[in-house]
Amino acid sequence: MALAIYPGSFDPITLGHIDVMNRASHLFDDIIIAVVNNTAKNMTFSVEERVEMVKKATSHLTNVNVESFAGLTVELAKKKGANILIRGLRAVSDFEFEFTMYQMNKQLNSDIDMVFMMAGLEYQFMSSSLVKEIASMGGDVSHTVPPSVEAVLKNHYAKISVTV
Ligand code: ADP
Numbered sequence: 001m002a003l004a005i006y007p008g009s010f011d012p013i014t015l016g017h018i019d020v021m022n023r024a025s026h027l028f029d030d031i032i033i034a035v036v037n038n039t040a041k042n043m044t045f046s047v048e049e050r051v052e053m054v055k056k057a058t059s060h061l062t063n064v065n066v067e068s069f070a071g072l073t074v075e076l077a078k079k080k081g082a083n084i085l086i087r088g089l090r091a092v093s094d095f096e097f098e099f100t101m102y103q104m105n106k107q108l109n110s111d112i113d114m115v116f117m118m119a120g121l122e123y124q125f126m127s128s129s130l131v132k133e134i135a136s137m138g139g140d141v142s143h144t145v146p147p148s149v150e151a152v153l154k155n156h157y158a159k160i161s162v163t164v
Helices: 015-024 047-057 073-080 095-108 128-136 147-163
Strands: 003-008 030-036 064-069 084-089 113-118
Touching: 003 015, 003 073, 015 030, 015 084, 015 113, 030 047, 030 073, 047 064, 047 147, 073 084, 073 095, 084 095, 095 113, 128 147
Parallel strands: 003 030, 003 084, 030 064, 084 113
Antiparallel strands: none
């Protein structure tokens, strides 16, 4: 049985991430979406909020489970009995970072391999940070995130504009 892990910050999940998840769900028997709980990274949303958003956005995928994790992804994979890590690749920008991560992960655990899925054409320039930037200025993000995430973003930035 092929079990794969798709790790990421998902701060928040975008349609680009969901496109990768939809396509990966046809390639693997089961997928664990591992939402990184890393205090060193400055996240906009708490890990609970990010897990909740991913759960809602992937409720149509029956072979996908969502959980949070802290620490090394290769350790999580070992614990879960998964030997594949999925990552998305956008044009050029992701390659160098992902290539380094691949080499590091291989050194840490040579049993675990990584599968890189090309971002869909319409999602090449979509990132969580860009979505947040647009949402923070009151822009329309409906073509970049699912409605449930759009609502969370609206609420988040409405609260901030009240407090400043
Ligand atoms: P991380 O902090 O681990 O990079 P992200 O949530 O930014 O977390 O991204 C998780 C994974 O999803 C990464 O492999 C990233 O390259 C990929 N990804 C991000 N945005 C897109 C997109 N628009 N299309 C396809 N893959 C994407």
